[in-house]
Amino acid sequence: MGLLVVGSMALDTIQTPAGSIQEGLGGSATHFSYAASFFSKVRLVAVVGEDFPPRHIALLHSRGIDLQGLSRLPGKTFRWSGSYGADLNDARTLKTELNVFLNFSPELPVALRKSSFVFLANIDPDLQRRVAEQIENPVLVACDTMNYWIESKLQSLRNTLRQVDLLFVNEGEARQLTGESNLYRATRALSSMGPSILIVKRGTHGAVLFHDRRFFWAPAYPVLRVKDPTGAGDTFAGGFLGYLSRRKAVTASRLRRAVIYGSIMASFCVEDFSLNRLKRVTPAAIDKRYRTFRDLTRF
């Protein structure tokens, strides 16, 4: 068993209408693993520089996250800086300093190759494939991507899609990858490219799951004040795969509940900067939002 994530750890400097943060703990692997840790044991593969604050490592360690795949290399940690406008939808990137992340080429420690569930966060699709090929008999391999790879490495991304079971994608990316403007047609087209399970993330409009020719439509939790949407997608994936990886059986009903848990964790994420809100989350708070989701959709 075991849930593996391969992705980034970063120091984020972010401005939103609700405030700002300087060099806060961020990165796809960070957000994913923190969210997933509420549900299962996570193994993290990532790289940080010499300047990475030890308290961040201690924080992940405190959540029981397995850090044997975390490398600390000479140089500086990956830094990202961005800002959001009033609608809080799309981030405007102000600066990206890849630093030690530039030469990230994950070789998995032997113990991590027997992971049942794998999340390939948004990195170069060639790297995603290299990781996937090191896993022995996984139950489910999921990946994320972004418009940058669709535009710059489409063929490589297509090769990756043929090797994964699940793709997390947003509406714009789904349309861009398939040329279909209708979301449902785009989703079906994506499933013919490889992944048998599709999760279309729609931000404040919820998420759609496509699996076994059926759609499932999950709302977003009604968050009354979004402070910072950074990391919401990876946090969603963490809640989703954290829940799903508790059992080997990937059933339709478990996939649906996993979407709800992903949505719940993402709703906490956006309520504050970095992991600030998630740090205060309790299992009881997760259960309470789960009941709210039931009430939101019941008719």
Next chain:
Amino acid sequence: MGLLVVGSMALDTIQTPAGSIQEGLGGSATHFSYAASFFSKVRLVAVVGEDFPPRHIALLHSRGIDLQGLSRLPGKTFRWSGSYGADLNDARTLKTELNVFLNFSPELPVALRKSSFVFLANIDPDLQRRVAEQIENPVLVACDTMNYWIESKLQSLRNTLRQVDLLFVNEGEARQLTGESNLYRATRALSSMGPSILIVKRGTHGAVLFHDRRFFWAPAYPVLRVKDPTGAGDTFAGGFLGYLSRRKAVTASRLRRAVIYGSIMASFCVEDFSLNRLKRVTPAAIDKRYRTFRDLTRF
């Protein structure tokens, strides 16, 4: 009992990426009453000109719609012409010829003043109020509006809102009316302006109901090919109020089911121009989509 609608009847000329139609049957009262006729007896109050094709009247009559409130006046029928781009969201108005609709001032026939449920379609808020004041002891008065009235007659619209029980609104209008960018805060702010029931229509993202401090989130039916979204909002309102008006009791669970029936009727509407798809709808087809909605949201 009885469900009354006051609104427009029009001849629409529309271009979408899927095709076009010349002077097709349209208008808010038309779409509303046709959709509602699947659920209950509808009384229509509207005006047409001398050039209005009798076959359109015959069509509404064939659905059992009470047309005693339909006036035929000297002059031409209201015409609207618009086009949609690839994303099929916002219509671009090419031409509006109000014609006989310009002096529409509905005096309700006495028999119609005892209507239990009322839909005030998107007309001048002063007219909406004049209609509302003629109704004797209604169970529920609902209204629609648009950005045009928010910009040109805000105070009058606010007066109308104080007199209605339910407002149909889209996301942009909700934000514009309240100055709140967060949809949930905007919805709560709207309910403090008068209507105790809010329906926020989100197009392909479904609809949100707010009532008694609780949110209900309905998906949109996964329509694989949208031909023309014109009239979808009024068709939604028609399905909603058609279902709701079958009983005097307006309960939380009936409101939720009404949202689903509204969504179902709107999903048929957008699959073809004018009423072309709705004309082929059967009760069995409605039931089938209802089951799909259950499956779409169940977890």
